[in-house]
Amino acid sequence: MTLALASKPCLGHGFGLRVEHYGEILRRGVRADFCEALTENFMGRGGRPMAVLERVRRDVPITLHGVSLSVGGVEPLSLPYLSELKRLCDRFEPALVSDHLCFGGFGAHRAYDLWPLPFVEEAVVHVAARVRRVQEHLARRICLENVSSYVEFRCNTLTEWQFLSAVAEEADCWLLLDVNNVHVSAHNHGFSARDYLDGLPRERVAQIHLAGHRDCGSHLLDDHGAPVASAVWELYRHARRRFGPQPTLIEWDENLPTLERLEQESDKAREMEAREAL
């Protein structure tokens, strides 16, 4: 991949498209600098989802965010999946394409979840090779997102941020930094969220995600079902200082609010950034 790292797009602030808002979006469009579409919701589809994506794309840039690439999986990469992703990229020209640094099943079988990888050199080499193949197929650099996790493997030899950094460098890809996921995993595993952010290479972070989580007592659960927590806003402020202004997106899935409320949550990030810039 010969694309310069400095060519990261400046997209501003946005939110993730959700089915429940499609009707309203078709009626009045979105109030955002950009929107993120969940890749799998638009693969091989027609009808209303495609009409929504076309409408949004006419108005603002979009990013494509996948959950099923299984870039850390040991099964072969799915060529039909990659081909369909390429078709979507060609049609909608997303500003960024991302998926998660995880595995999502075993063999041909899907978990419909984002399972954490062991933080070991073998996984760095394995994932980086697969990311390079994906990037070659798409002819573009992709972003990998850190996932929330609830387990740790005994075999880990690296910290999560060392692992993420090593994969990004080895694969020459960007990072999608999910600040809420850092907060959740830091709480669940007892590491410092700030150490995590400070350990990531500045030039690799190309996008930021923010979302809400739930306190289950024994652990925090990344359920995207609440407003962004104050501790996550505080961590975002730190990320903003370390990585500079990055495209920042609100994810909300459970207890989904109105489109207007979602737009207001995105405005908070914009306002925080404006205050920080003063």
Add this chain to the structure above:
Amino acid sequence: MRLYELERSFWQAVRTRGAPPAGLGEWLTGSARQSPTERLAVYHVAYWQRQVAALANSFPRLQALLGAQQFERVLLAYIEAYPGTEPCIEMCGQGLVEFLATRCEIAPLPMGVARLEWAGVQSLLATDPPSVAALPRHLGDGLAGCRLSFVPSLRTVHVPLESLSAFAPGGQAAGATVNDASVVVVFCRPHYTVLHLALEADESRALALALEGGTIGEVCEAFATLPEAQAVARASSVLSGWFARRWVADCAP
């Protein structure tokens, strides 16, 4: 533990129902608040609940017919037997009808409802056709040699009439008479919404012929039992309806 072995162990552990697999602590660490088993349970619960929720979303009427408990019991057995293979979770129900057919406790009525609901999901998730054909203006001799291709969202299902009644209570069963035991139902998504229509017996025969690639002339044989004038009128009405409902993507020799 190598990556392959670790991922296989994780998959097996998450999918294990009942008592958690032994030896989790050999490759997972606990925390101050949770044992390895409790930590893995977060993924175990998510794996089963997420797919049950997706299936309930695809099969709401089947759920109502079976009741919540039996529905969940059947779905858990299904997910165990048919782990999903499609990237999109909405497709995880693609083997459910086949699975239900192996379960002797599932009566024909809910079986038919499941088939109808899955046809609706498939229609909803289908791609758009490159174009939709309009009814040819000049119905000349050449038309008889033309074949129809249909839009990707078109699905046909043959089900017991009682299944259709349970699927769409109070709805129409257009051509079915009180003596019919089964009916062919067509699903299509002309724009954003999936519509379904029960066909009369002659129209379902005609559509089957058309879907098999028959020419329009061959399709019209479905109405041959009628007196000639009625057969022509009926064939014309049926074919016009297919175009008007945006079922036809192309009409060409």
